[in-house]
Each structure stands twice: as C-alpha cells, then as structure tokens.
Amino acid sequence: MKRRDALAAGGALVVGTALTEALERWLVPARRPAASGYSLLGESDLERIEAGVAALRHWDDRWRLGISRKAVVAQLSEVAELAAEAQPAAVQPRLFLVLAELSRIVASMAYDEGDHPSAQKYYTLSLRAAHQAGPGYELYGVGILADMARQMLDLHRPQDALEISRLALDGARSRKAPAPMMSMLYTREGWAYARLGRVQAFRRTVAQAEELLDGGDSEPLPEWARVIDHAELAGVVGARYRDLAQGQDDPVAKRKSAQESVDYITRALRLRPPAQRRNQAFDLIGLGRTYLLLGEPAEAANTVCNAISLVGGLGSGRVQRRLRDWHREAAPFHREPAVAELRDELSRTLLTKSRK
Template sequence: MAVPNTQLADWLSRTGWSNGALARQVRTKAAELKHPHVTPDTSSVRRWLEGQAPRPPVPEILADLFSAHFSFRVTTYDLGFETESAADRALVYNRSFAATVEAVADLGRSDVDRRKFLAGSTFAAAAGAGPAFDWLLGTMDQDPQPDRRVRLEDVSAVKNMFGAFQQMDIFQGGGSGRLALAAYMNEHVYPLLRRSYDEDVHQALAEAAAEQTYLLGWMAYDNGEHGTAQRYLIQSLRLAQESKNPALGAHVLAGMADQATLLGKPDEGLRLAQAGRQGLSRTPESAACLADLWALEGRALAKLEDKAAARHAVAESERAFARVAPGNEDEPEWARFIDPAYLNGEHAHTFQDIGDSAQAETYARLSIDHARAQRRARRGAMSQAALAVSHLQRRDLEAAHAAGVRTLNLTRQVQSSRAVEAVQNIKRQLTPFGRHPLVADFNERARDLLAA
C-alpha cells in the first residue's frame, strides 16, 4: 500500500493551488518542454498525493513549478520523490552550475538519509571519462558566472572545517565521520551555493565546496561505497572547474583514477591520471599533486603489466615530490596528505604488482616508518600488507606472518574497507601455503575482523 506523500501535500498547500490548477500547470510546462505525452489531470494529482510516484519527467517539472512560485530552488527530493534520478544525475558533469548545485545537494541529503537507491548505487565503469574531458575543456575556456552575494567570512568558516574532517579521515578512516561531514555540508555549505555572492566569493565558495565534496567522495571510497564515492567525485570536479582552480580539479581526477584502478579498471585509471597531469600543466602546479598523479599512473601501468612505464612513473613521482617544501607548507591543505608515508606506500604496491618484491619491500618499509611516526594506522596497515605480500613473493612465510599480524592490529584501529581488503589480500596470498600453522594462525586472528 502506498504511503501518502505528505511533503508534496505540504508544498501544494503552501501555494494555495488546487489539484486541478497544479495539473494544468504541469500540462502547460510539459508542452513547453515538448513532452506531449505528459497530460495529468486532477485524478493524477490525487494519486501523487496518495503516494504514487509520477514517471519522469513529471517530478522535475513539479520541482521547476514550485521553484518558480517560491523564488528559491525546490528539488524533487524536497517534494518526496525517491526516484533514481538523483543518483543518476550525480553521474553527470553538468555545464550548468545551478544544475550542479541541485545534483550535489540531492546527493548529500540522500547520503545522510541512506536512501536505498543511493546506498545500493554501483560504480559506473566509464562514467569518469566524459567528466575528465569536460573539465579539461573547462580549464581552457571559463566564462565568469554572474551571481549573487555571500560573505568571504562564510567561505573562511567552511574552509576552516575542512582540515578537521580531513584529519579525521587520515587518522580514523573514511568510515569515521563521513556522515557527520555530509550533514555539515547539507546544513551549512550547499545552502550557501544557492545564495547570492560576488564573483570573487563565487570562486572561493565553489573551491571550498569542491574540496569538501571531494573529501566526502574519498571517505565513501575508503569505506567501500564506490557508487556514492563516484558521484561525489564527479560533482566535486564540476565545482572545481567553477572555482577556476586547475590544481584542485587535477586532485579530484587523481582520486577518480585511484578508484578506477582499485576497481579493476586500470585503463580508465591511467586516462584519468594523465588528464589530471595535462590539466595541471595549465597552472602554477602543485608539486605534491603532480607527484600523486604520477604515482597513480604508476599503479595503473603496473596493473596493465607495463613494467618499464610503471618504473618511469615512480621515478617521475619522486622527482616531482623532491620539489615539495618540508611539511608540504607551500601546498594547499588538501594536498597535505601527499607525503612520504602515502607516496612510498603507493610505490610499494606498484613494484609489488610488477613482481619486484625487493623494491616493494624497500618502499613499504619507508612508508611504514613515516606512518608510525605520524600514528597513521590506515596507511601503516596498507603498507604492512604490502610488506607481507612482498615477503610471500620470496616465500618467507614467517616474516609475512609477522607483517600480516601488524596489518590486523592497525586495521582494527580504523574504519576503512581498504585496510580490510588489504587483510583479505594477505589471506588470499597465503592460500598456496596450505595448512601451515602460521597460515592457520593468521586466518584465525583475521576471522572476527573479516566477519565484521
């Protein structure tokens, strides 16, 4: 039995329109938009109020009608329509900034409410290619958007929150605090995008929103929610273009490349990383971001079994990072995590994938030392896992077991599906060693963690 749509009823009552008046306006608007098959009547409106969901494009037409009446944006979500259009819309890199604002706002609200259509959304294998191309075009030709007025102080308050949430992700994992960040964005950041501001504030606000929308995507990615993550990253890329900050857009493409490679699409990961480097060449570059893009290009190339190119990418990553000031002090805040603990860990996995266990061990140990000094459990866990696998590649089961146990202990300290997947990978790599007591011990230690 359908549940009455009280949200639609509330908005309709606030207009003073009758059911018939709303039906007539929908018909008129549909005709303007060349949807001749959309011909609702009074009975149609009654069924919508009783809980029947109208077929597209009716929800969007209704949202436009209510928005025009109230002189502010009313979304399909506000009207109580839980269709898949919000999740699908977040996969689109829209040239309209207003449409981007609505897409990311709908996505954030759906994320906090854990709507089934979003929680169950999947990673779309080729969805990043179009946005990457559109972003590159956008960095070459960006017309200023006339808009309204918000204070720079509002933007500063948003940017000040970014560091706190990024630290939460780095030290506690993407599963810790992501919904709190989503709620903060819904209540304090996305509403600002609908208000008025001058052009300088417009760019600064778009940049701040892009940074935090990226962080939402990264946290979802780390928590294994890849469909949600992809949608946040695509919308972050569009916001980054609006901010006219190519380095930030390149950073978002790095995240998209990382995700694509992790999900078994290294060819797309390679294209996204290369698009990021190309975009970065049009700006006073962030050396840390360039180092990250080269590192992720190396990860993709290793998966594609291009060993020489993967080694070259690692060398270029190290060359770029050599230009970074100590402590990343000259880098934007979003680039602060790109440091020796992170980069050496990525390089360890690259060499592991091309079968160079000695180099993999060297880089893994460098990453582990830096991660331990910073108390970064997630990065430490992933690098300990790389160390364990490098030992297994050389048939050193005892050393691998010790590194595997350290991986388990660190993984228990964070909420990160990537760290858990690293444990699962060790378990898989131990399979050829059969029923050896050390294998049985590791599997027993890992049982509770993997079950959870």
C-alpha cells in the first residue's frame, strides 16, 4: 500500500469534492499483478491467515473481543508485506482480500474511538486492497464506500455522504449486487436525505430498501458481503425518522415522524438476536432520544437505563457518544426526577471516560 494511495496519509480528514473524486477511481477495474513462478505463500499458510481474519470479522458485534487496535495493525503490517510480493494466481487475490478486511477492521476500531482521520486512511487502504484483489471482489469495495458514507454522516456532512452513497450504488448496480446489499446502500442514501431534511426522498429510498429486502432471493453470499437484515433496516430507519423529527418545525409533522421512529426502533428491538447487545444498546438509546421529542422524559430515562444495563463496562466510543447526545438533549427536562438522576449518573460515570 503506497502512501499516495491513502486519502488521509497526512493525518488530515479529506472531505468534499476532493474526497468523492478520489474515490471514483476505485470503481475502475484493476489490472491484476502477474503471478510469480514460485510459491512464496502456500495454500495452508493462507488458510491460517484467513481463519484469523474470520475470527476478527465480527469483532464489532462481540464487544471488540478484547483486541486492541495496535494488535490488528501489527497483523495488517505483516500481511501487507506478503501482498507486496508477487504471489501465485490462486493466492494473490485472496491475500489482498485479507488485507482489505484487516484494514477495514482497523478503520472500524478507529471510527469507534472517534479517530476519524485514521479511520478514513484505513478505509481507503481497504478500498485499495479490494480493488487489487480484482474480479470477484469488487463488491467488497462497494461495502467500504458504504462505511465511508456512514463516517461522513457521523461527521454531520450529509452531502458528502450522499455523493459517496451514489458512487456505491452505481458500483453495485454495474456489478449486479444482491438485493440485501442494494437494500443496505439505499439505507445510506436515505440516511443522507433525512439529515438534509428531504422528507420525500427519504421515504422513497426507505421504500426501495424495504422492497429489496422483502423480495431478495436466498442465494448464498460470501461471508464478507456487506448486507442488511430486517432488524438492522428497522433500526436504521427508526433512527432516521428521529433525525427528521428533530429538524421539523411543524408540531404535527414532528410528532408523526417521532412516532414512526418509535414504531421502527421497537420493531428492531423485537427482531435483534440476543447476541447483538451493542446494537440493542444503540436502539434503546435512540428510542430514549425519541421519547424526549415526544415529551415523555420519564419513559426516555427508563429506556436509556435499559441500554446502560446492556453496555456495562464496554469501551465503545460510539455508544458513549450516543449517551452524551441523550444527556445533552435531556437537559430541558432536568426537573423530571428520573431524568435528573440519570443525567447525574452519566456525568459521574460513563461520560467522564469519553470526552473527546
């Protein structure tokens, strides 16, 4: 991975046209490097590396598995050295995919910690590696674009997120992406529309995402495919209805959007597998924020208390940032005893560890 291929090599976040124009080139098919005449990395060695990455693939759902970012970066460095050498034709594409996955895991860790310049750099390295993997792995790069769009949304740059989402959708359509992946990409586009206050565009993309997911076939997908299920779709859409409600001045429209948010998030909580505790925590915190919009502070505090019982001692920066959002938004209800008690508890415990 050459330094010039990283968008954020200098440590600064890249945004706007400079970001989207740089990403466009990754949609052009890569030329596969020539294979060497001898084996530098054997099949069994590659399988052991792939098994290690498979164990890390769902670190986000398993409370980070107690793994530090440094450890994954060290593994990434070792694999990058192997990928820099020409490998047999049967090995090289899979090795680049391993490099892409490790880069994405490091990016996700940095994103969770709120280190956005590093996250962007490693997402870009992941995109580059997926590009080098060649035919058969292009959709992995589309999934990385979806991650980068989400990052722009977290940074309150919905127009950048919209442009990246459209790039991802273009790439997915040209490569005939499966319905669950297209559905996931439409949720990213809809998320951007919600942040921009474009209500009808948001509703249109939500309908497209739901239709694709309901009508998707059962064709088996690669383990690395970035898709969405009904629980995640409901959770994302519910949170976006809350975004809409926060930006609406008309009390009737505001209440309608907030109620739709409650309905979707409640559905997500019902559908979430028990093992997805962190996603449940996100849902509950989001639901608590929506109850504030509906003028139900006691219910909001109770819901967020349930989320805290799930997160325990988790060091997830994203969870803590969402709790900080609730803490700030609950300030107008500080005279409500349940709200006052919870805000005080958050100030003394979880939030003191997450000031960034």
